[in-house]
Amino acid sequence: MIAEHDDGQRDGDPVRTLAETSQTPAASAAGVPVSDDAAPADAVSSANAVDADGVDEGGADTADDDLDPGLVKAGRSLLLGPVSFVMGVARLTDIPDPDLPEIAFAGRSNVGKSSLINGLTERGNLARVSNTPGRTQQLNFFRFGDAMLMVDMPGYGYAEAPKAIVKTWQKMVFRYLRGRSTLARVYVLIDARHGVKDNDREVFKLLDDAAVSYQVVMTKADKEKAAVLARRLKATEEELRRHVAAYPKVIVTSSRKGRGLEALRAAIAQLLIENRG
Numbered sequence: 001m002i003a004e005h006d007d008g009q010r011d012g013d014p015v016r017t018l019a020e021t022s023q024t025p026a027a028s029a030a031g032v033p034v035s036d037d038a039a040p041a042d043a044v045s046s047a048n049a050v051d052a053d054g055v056d057e058g059g060a061d062t063a064d065d066d067l068d069p070g071l072v073k074a075g076r077s078l079l080l081g082p083v084s085f086v087m088g089v090a091r092l093t094d095i096p097d098p099d100l101p102e103i104a105f106a107g108r109s110n111v112g113k114s115s116l117i118n119g120l121t122e123r124g125n126l127a128r129v130s131n132t133p134g135r136t137q138q139l140n141f142f143r144f145g146d147a148m149l150m151v152d153m154p155g156y157g158y159a160e161a162p163k164a165i166v167k168t169w170q171k172m173v174f175r176y177l178r179g180r181s182t183l184a185r186v187y188v189l190i191d192a193r194h195g196v197k198d199n200d201r202e203v204f205k206l207l208d209d210a211a212v213s214y215q216v217v218m219t220k221a222d223k224e225k226a227a228v229l230a231r232r233l234k235a236t237e238e239e240l241r242r243h244v245a246a247y248p249k250v251i252v253t254s255s256r257k258g259r260g261l262e263a264l265r266a267a268i269a270q271l272l273i274e275n276r277g
């Protein structure tokens with residue numbers, strides 16, 4: 001039985017404004033609300049300590065408490081503020097003008113990209129989620145005020161769709177990652193149960209070669225025991241040290257349990273602050 005939310009974006013949908021919160025609009029023209037005491041990058045990643053007591057039992061990561069409050073506030077204001085679906089793109093010639101900083105969520109099919117976007121924005125149906133690998137088949141662009149664009153990407157690797165179609169969209173994913181001038185960071189999602197696979201390594205190499213900054217986010221942490229997760233986290237961070245464009249710290253998340261979302265929001269806010277220079 002395939003469970004999916006079917007009220008997300010559609011091919012060729014008109015621009016669609018989604019639920020707007022009462023929060024301060026994310027973006028003054030400059031982007032993110034800034035705290036004068038913004039913490040260094042490492043403060044954000046310190047939220048990733050793995051709990052010692054087994055599979056995540058739910059609730060936000062307790063280490064979220066260690067985050068810089070200014071960045072957390074900026075991250076919440078940005079990600080929980082107004083967001084609109086801009087368009088779904090099947091051909092690179094159709095993508096929106098590169099007039100805002102952009103972040104993209106990449107990863108193997110079914111790793112949890114669309115779910116993470118819904119978790120980060122607390123909009124259950126912003127991005128389409130499915131048990132079937134290969135649900136997202138276009139580059140889906142979301143706009144956060146005047147602050148940034150976010151892209152939900154089709155997955156790479158195995159997908160339950162005709163081979164020729166999968167090949168076309170995966171080619172587009174790789175070309176987009178290589179050639180988008182406004183791409184501020186790619187979040188490469190890795191399933192906590194599976195760790196880094198060879199097709200993830202291909203993406204790491206592509207991003208290294210293209211000098212596109214990227215950070216690994218582990219997903220579905222609720223599905224893995226804490227001890228295994230801790231080992232996998234260490235191994236992944238060790239592997240990333242060999243990659244020039246990789247951010248050294250991994251953020252551990254569970255969209256299902258809300259874990260790590262505050263840390264990721266704060267990291268995105270910090271990125272935009274840095275990007276603004």
Ligand SMILES: Nc1nc2c(ncn2[C@@H]2O[C@H](COP(=O)(O)OP(=O)(O)OP(=O)(O)O)[C@@H](O)[C@H]2O)c(=O)[nH]1
Nearest residue numbers: 109110111112113114115130134135136155255256
């Ligand atoms: N247990 C658990 N399941 C999750 C989590 N995040 C996503 N899932 C499930 O994983 C499946 C795939 O999620 P999606 O968000 O559609 O994954 P995706 O990477 O966007 O997939 P494609 O678009 O097909 O590449 C769905 O059944 C989700 O409910 C999580 O944090 N924990």
Ligand SMILES: [Mg+2]
Nearest residue numbers: 113114135136
């Ligand atoms: Mg998806």
